[in-house]
Amino acid sequence: xxxxxxxxxxxxxxxxxxxxxxxxxxxxxxxxxxxxxxxxxxxxxxxxxxxxxxxxxxxxxxxxxxxxxxxxxxxxxxxxxxxxxxxxxxxxxxxxxxxxxxxxxxxxxxxxxxxxxxxxxxxxxxxxxxxxxxxxxxxxxxxxxxxxxxxxxxxxxxxxxxxxxxxxxxxxxxxxxxxxxxxxxxxxxxxxxxxxxxxxxxxxxxxxx
Numbered sequence: 653x654x655x656x657x658x659x660x661x662x663x664x665x666x667x668x669x670x671x672x673x674x675x676x677x678x679x680x681x682x683x684x685x686x687x688x689x690x691x692x693x694x695x696x697x698x699x700x701x702x703x704x705x706x707x708x709x710x711x712x713x714x715x716x717x718x719x720x721x722x723x724x725x726x727x728x729x730x731x732x733x734x735x736x737x738x739x740x741x742x743x744x745x746x747x748x749x750x751x752x753x754x755x756x757x758x759x760x761x762x763x764x765x766x767x768x769x770x771x772x773x774x775x776x777x778x779x780x781x782x783x784x785x786x787x788x789x790x791x792x793x794x795x796x797x798x799x800x801x802x803x804x805x806x807x808x809x810x811x812x813x814x815x816x817x818x819x820x821x822x823x824x825x826x827x828x829x830x831x832x833x834x835x836x837x838x839x840x841x842x843x844x845x846x847x848x849x850x851x852x853x854x855x856x857x858x859x860x861x
Contacts, residue, residue: 653799653801653802654801655801663854664850665847665850665851666841666842666846666847666850667779667782667805667841667842667847668842668843668844668846668847669779669782669783669786669838669842669843671786671839671843671844673756673757673760674760674763674764674783674786674787675764675786675787675788675835676764676787676788676831676832676835677761677764677765677787678764678765678767678788678831679765682722682765683719683720683721683722684719684721684722684767684768684822684823684826685721685722685723685724685765685766685767685768686714686721686722686723686724686766686767686768686769686770687724687725687726687762687763687766687768687769687770687784687789688707688710688711688714688723688724688725688726688770688772689726689769689770689771689772689773689780690726690727690728690741690751690772691703691704691707691740691741691742691743691746691772691773692746692748692772692773693746693773693774694773694774699773699774700746702773702774702796703772703773703774704742705813706771706772706773706794706797706813707740707742707772707773708740708742709813710740710770710772711738711739711740713816713817714738714770715737715738716816716817716819717817717819718819718820719819719823722734723735723736723738724762724765724766725738726751727741728741728743728750728751728752729752730752730754731754731759731762760783763783763784763786763787763789764787765787766784766787766789767788767789767790767826767831768789768790768791768792768822768826769781769784769789769790769791769792770791770792770793771791771793771797771798772797773797774796774797775797775798775799776799778798781793781798781802781805781806781808782802782805782806782838782841782842784806785805785806785807785834785835785837785838786835786838786839786842787835788830788831788832788834788835789807789831789834790807790808790809790822790825790826790830790834791806791807791808791809792808792809792810792811792817792822793808793809793810793811794810794811794812794813795810804841805837805838805841805842806834806837806838806841807833807834807837807838809822
């Protein structure tokens with residue numbers, strides 16, 4: 653979706669996510685689990701500074717959590733589990749090409765166990781919030797991190813840079829019922845049936861003109 657002007661021949665296709673690979677798989681014997689996204693930024697110095705402040709803020713808040721957490725952190729070397737003491741990896745020459753390749757079916761295993769996802773940089777077409785939402789997770793973010801037009805597609809909770817994360821509240825709301833509600837929200841917005849019906853409708857209209 654976009655709020656910008658687009659020509660009439662532009663057609664919007666809803667996003668679609670592989671719901672067969674993404675589903676809740678939380679272990680009741682494990683602590684509340686957070687997934688911290690990798691460091692990244694758009695290609696200008698201002699964006700780098702904003703992303704640097706964001707990831708430092710997230711790491712600081714995680715360290716202040718009043719109860720035990722399990723942490724997944726997307727590092728250049730792969731997904732690190734409980735990398736304490738936490739230190740954000742801030743890259744002088746950021747490029748997605750330097751990150752270790754993780755097969756999709758492998759990284760989905762981490763998504764399926766995540767309760768809370770923390771983005772660290774601005775996204776444009778990124779789908780991680782929706783993917784973790786399909787697994788029942790909640791995205792905890794600042795409002796600039798994802799396009800506002802995508803907020804309805806995934807469960808979210810917002811915080812400001814100058815305020816603390818309310819960990820007790822987040823833990824309280826992440827019940828089994830809420831996890832399923834989170835998944836249902838993404839399913840309603842990013843399912844294959846809606847995508848295919850929309851695409852078919854455009855093709856049929858094209859053939860009839």
